[in-house]
Amino acid sequence: MLKQPHLKYRAFAPISLPDRRWPGVQITQAPLWLSTDLRDGNQALIEPMDPERKLRMFQMLVKIGFKEIEVGFPSASQTDFDFVRMLIEDGQIPDDVTIQVLTQARQPLIERTFESLVGAKRAVVHLYNAVAPVMRRVVLGMTEDQIVDLAVTHTAMIREMAARQPETDFRFEYSPEMFSGTELAFSKRVVDAVTEAWGPTPERKIIINLPTTVEHSTPNVFADMVEWMHRHIERRESVILSVHPHNDRGTGTAAAELALMAGADRIEGCLFGNGERTGNLDLVNIALNLYTQGVPPGLDFSDIDEVRRCVEHCNQLPVHPRHPYVGELVYTSFSGSHQDAIKKAFSARKEGDIWEIPYLPIDPKDLGRSYEAVIRVNSQSGKGGISYLLESEYGIEMPRRLQIEFSQIVQGVMDTHGKELGAADLWQIFDREYGVKQAPALQPQIGTAEDGQTTVQAQADLCVRMIKVDGQGRGPIDAFVEGLNKQLQTQVRVLDYHEHALGSGADAQAVAYLELRVGEATLFGVGMDSNIASASLKAIVSGLRRAAQRGVLKLVRLQTV
Numbered sequence: 001m002l003k004q005p006h007l008k009y010r011a012f013a014p015i016s017l018p019d020r021r022w023p024g025v026q027i028t029q030a031p032l033w034l035s036t037d038l039r040d041g042n043q044a045l046i047e048p049m050d051p052e053r054k055l056r057m058f059q060m061l062v063k064i065g066f067k068e069i070e071v072g073f074p075s076a077s078q079t080d081f082d083f084v085r086m087l088i089e090d091g092q093i094p095d096d097v098t099i100q101v102l103t104q105a106r107q108p109l110i111e112r113t114f115e116s117l118v119g120a121k122r123a124v125v126h127l128y129n130a131v132a133p134v135m136r137r138v139v140l141g142m143t144e145d146q147i148v149d150l151a152v153t154h155t156a157m158i159r160e161m162a163a164r165q166p167e168t169d170f171r172f173e174y175s176p177e178m179f180s181g182t183e184l185a186f187s188k189r190v191v192d193a194v195t196e197a198w199g200p201t202p203e204r205k206i207i208i209n210l211p212t213t214v215e216h217s218t219p220n221v222f223a224d225m226v227e228w229m230h231r232h233i234e235r236r237e238s239v240i241l242s243v244h245p246h247n248d249r250g251t252g253t254a255a256a257e258l259a260l261m262a263g264a265d266r267i268e269g270c271l272f273g274n275g276e277r278t279g280n281l282d283l284v285n286i287a288l289n290l291y292t293q294g295v296p297p298g299l300d301f302s303d304i305d306e307v308r309r310c311v312e313h314c315n316q317l318p319v320h321p322r323h324p325y326v327g328e329l330v331y332t333s334f335s336g337s338h339q340d341a342i343k344k345a346f347s348a349r350k351e352g353d354i355w356e357i358p359y360l361p362i363d364p365k366d367l368g369r370s371y372e373a374v375i376r377v378n379s380q381s382g383k384g385g386i387s388y389l390l391e392s393e394y395g396i397e398m399p400r401r402l403q404i405e406f407s408q409i410v411q412g413v414m415d416t417h418g419k420e421l422g423a424a425d426l427w428q429i430f431d432r433e434y435g436v437k438q439a440p441a442l443q444p445q446i447g448t449a450e451d452g453q454t455t456v457q458a459q460a461d462l463c464v465r466m467i468k469v470d471g472q473g474r475g476p477i478d479a480f481v482e483g484l485n486k487q488l489q490t491q492v493r494v495l496d497y498h499e500h501a502l503g504s505g506a507d508a509q510a511v512a513y514l515e516l517r518v519g520e521a522t523l524f525g526v527g528m529d530s531n532i533a534s535a536s537l538k539a540i541v542s543g544l545r546r547a548a549q550r551g552v553l554k555l556v557r558l559q560t561v
């Protein structure tokens with residue numbers, strides 16, 4: 001075994017392009033898109049798609065808005081051939097969509113490819129052959145001249161065959177396979193020769209597609225290569241310059257973005273990055289990256305979960321929960337400080353504002369995702385997330401100090417059970433702690449004394465004992481507390497008061513949050529009632545019951561009911 005196994009690898013060589021321009025370029029418009037889900041994606045599946053899956057994928061791609069779709073390698077298998085026939089014969093291809101098919105540079109395969117396209121309104125025939133030194137040497141066993149000849153001969157063959165099927169508007173794409181591993185001068189030589197053989201014009205351009213068949217350099221090197229081709233190939237005005245990144249180093253998206261800055265007009269890839277090995281470029285990722293920079297991608301991902309379900313069904317492969325933009329967890333925040341910032345930013349945001357929500361680079365609603373999933377509560381969470389869930393799901397708008405108090409209670413539950421808590425769990429804990437739903441009846445009678453003060457008579461079930469309250473004060477709360485204090489050894493004071501309405505119409509409720517000082521202890525009580533005064537009195541009782549349960553409430557008189 002080698003002591004230094006890394007020595008068997010060769011470093012990629014930087015490109016000499018001292019006046020490179022791409023680093024200063026900003027992407028201001030979407031590229032032309034080609035989906036190769038049904039070809040490069042399909043050829044990489046454990047179980048290639050059956051006709052039902054292929055059609056479902058095709059229809060989804062059309063719905064998303066792809067205008068160029070590579071639908072297969074029709075000369076490779078009967079299934080691919082039949083699928084292309086079905087699309088054409090069943091009129092499945094909308095007028096504004098062009099199908100594309102791939103072929104090797106071999107006459108029988110090209111003939112079969114044209115056979116599959118009979119009757120199509122429009123089609124792109126996509127020819128490839130390897131140009132990289134290792135492929136020339138090991139696979140094709142050809143010299144540079146022979147490779148150029150292979151490409152040119154078969155381009156001319158395609159041109160002739162296209163002329164024999166004039167009912168179809170044929171376009172042509174050429175890929176120097178393994179462009180990313182090929183000497184630039186040789187790539188240019190092959191590409192120029194093919195372009196000349198096809199004879200494009202600015203009105204009828206050829207597509208020259210530069211594949212990162214295997215990604216083995218940093219994206220800046222690929223960008224240099226693309227810019228070099230962009231600036232050096234002949235007839236550039238008659239060429240649509242396309243790129244086809246794979247993702248072996250995990251930088252396919254970066255490579256594609258830098259390639260666009262470097263002069264590429266068109267991008268090939270697959271939804272959620274399916275494809276050979278680590279996948280093709282993820283089209284959804286790059287399209288939504290543009291979207292979040294204010295550039296409309298021209299592709300519709302407004303129901304991204306529907307797209308994901310379709311892709312998972314067709315590919316029989318799951319999309320990772322952390323996959324950019326679509327994963328189950330990518331709009332979810334567990335950690336307390338993130339939740340806190342998100343909650344505050346949502347409250348500060350006004351309709352029409354620029355999107356500036358920390359930790360959420362895109363509005364989940366734009367992709368058909370809801371905010372409900374944004375915040376989930378586990379042991380890493382704090383008051384922000386807990387109060388966000390109770391507010392968004394149950395309309396409970398806790399004041400800040402209650403948020404702090406309640407989050408400690410939730411933390412206690414979490415420490416015991418260790419599991420994630422949903423909004424319903426939080427509501428249950430809240431209700432149990434503050435006794436909101438099953439609060440004991442008070443039967444308050446509120447009146448006015450001769451001196452104008454408010455009088456309150458009520459019954460208060462303080463857990464330890466039911467007491468009769470009879471008090472007088474500046475308002476119902478003051479009167480109730482005065483009445484209570486006559487009976488309690490531990491004195492009660494209201495420190496703070498918040499209330500809000502919950503719901504509307506006949507079912508509307510008032511929720512009151514009262515911060516109480518009970519002897520030495522400070523704690524909250526919460527009350528809910530259709531009557532706002534009753535809600536406040538219930539909140540006081542809620543706080544006192546909690547104080548009694550903690551043993552901080554002492555009665556002085558035994559005036560029970």
Ligand SMILES: CC(=O)SCCNC(=O)CCNC(=O)[C@H](O)C(C)(C)COP(=O)(O)OP(=O)(O)OC[C@H]1O[C@@H](n2cnc3c(N)ncnc32)[C@H](O)[C@@H]1OP(=O)(O)O
Pocket residue numbers: 040043073075076077103104105106128129130139140177213
């Ligand atoms: C980077 C890419 O994704 S390229 C697309 C790859 N996709 C696929 O291969 C999926 C579909 N392919 C197939 O079904 C088959 O490979 C076919 C039908 C195309 C060809 O099948 P076969 O004739 O049995 O050949 P095989 O599969 O072994 O391919 C290797 C042969 O193709 C030749 N070849 C490879 N690429 C090309 C090319 N672009 N042009 C001409 N010949 C080529 C090789 O030199 C080799 O020839 P050899 O058998 O004389 O040594």
Ligand SMILES: CC(C)C(=O)C(=O)O
Pocket residue numbers: 040102128175177178209211212213214244246
């Ligand atoms: C056929 C070509 C474009 C390809 O898929 C690749 O090189 O990755």
Ligand SMILES: [Mg+2]
Pocket residue numbers: 040211213244246276280
């Ligand atoms: Mg590929």
